[in-house]
Amino acid sequence: MSRSWTNKEKLQELYWDEEMSQPEIADELNCSVKTISRWFSKHNMKTRDPGEIGKQVNQSLNNKECPWRNEEKLRQKYVEQNKGVRAIANEWGTSCETIRKWRDKYDIEPKTSNGYYGGGIPEGTQTKSERVDRYPRLGDSGVYVHQLVAIYKGYDSEKVFSSGEWHVHHKNDIPWDNRPENIELLNRSEHVGRHTVKSQ
Numbered sequence: 417m418s419r420s421w422t423n424k425e426k427l428q429e430l431y432w433d434e435e436m437s438q439p440e441i442a443d444e445l446n447c448s449v450k451t452i453s454r455w456f457s458k459h460n461m462k463t464r465d466p467g468e469i470g471k472q473v474n475q476s477l478n479n480k481e482c483p484w485r486n487e488e489k490l491r492q493k494y495v496e497q498n499k500g501v502r503a504i505a506n507e508w509g510t511s512c513e514t515i516r517k518w519r520d521k522y523d524i525e526p527k528t529s530n531g532y533y534g535g536g537i538p539e540g541t542q543t544k545s546e547r548v549d550r551y552p553r554l555g556d557s558g559v560y561v562h563q564l565v566a567i568y569k570g571y572d573s574e575k576v577f578s579s580g581e582w583h584v585h586h587k588n589d590i591p592w593d594n595r596p597e598n599i600e601l602l603n604r605s606e607h608v609g610r611h612t613v614k615s616q
Contacts, residue, residue, distance in 0.1 A: 420609075421445045421452055424459040429511060431461070433482055483508055484515055487522045494524055502588055551591045561594045562586065571601040583607035 420426050421441075430436045430444060438456070442449045456463065483489045484504070493504045494515075501519070505512045519526070552561045566576050566584045575582040585602045586593060602610070 421447050421455050424455075424461065427452070427455060427459065427461060429514065431463075433510065433514065434517070482510075484510060484518045490515075490518055490522060491524060494519060500588060552594070560584070562591075562599055565594050565596055565599045566601055569596050569599060575601060580604060585610065 426445075427441065430441045431438075436444065438452045439449050442452045445452070490504075493499045493507075494501075499507075501512045501515045505515045508515075516526075553559060554561060554564065562584045563576050567573050571584075576584060581604055583602055583604055585600050585607050587598050587600060590598075
């Protein structure tokens with residue numbers, strides 16, 4: 417199970433960027449308020465002055481600093497420029513979770529898998545609906561292409577073929593995009609955590 421409440425950067429993002437309260441963060445990360453308060457103390461995190469919450473002091477976190485809060489800017493990137501969540505998050509220096517949250521808040525329709533390539537998928541690539549198994553295999557061997565790419569990148573083959581303890585993950589969630597830069601090795605709980613967040 418991911419203990420994301422122990423991550424200082426995550427707590428700061430939710431508290432300052434998302435302007436969430438400690439109870440809201442506890443609810444978001446599925447833990448107690450006491451746990452959040454304890455980790456705030458452990459990280460010596462600065463907190464908002466109670467008298468200033470909701471006042472204009474928080475306007476320092478405006479649309480210029482947090483462009484994902486601006487519906488027009490987010491729509492422009494996501495819809496007009498046809499960029500994916502990860503690309504926007506990387507460009508704006510935030511998390512995919514933050515982009516998804518504001519995308520959903522503004523009722524921007526999520527892309528289907530073939531929308532991540534800027535107007536379509538590469539020529540000759542089968543779409544999700546055309547594949548029963550969306551992860552390409554090496555002939556009839558039962559070995560997945562992304563597993564071989566992970567080994568090519570230098571990941572331990574015993575972990576790659578660990579029968580579920582470790583998972584090879586596609587960073588952009590496109591199962592047939594097996595470019596080395598799109599592949600990473602995660603332990604099972606990290607991988608499940610990534611997809612749990614993305615499915616919400």
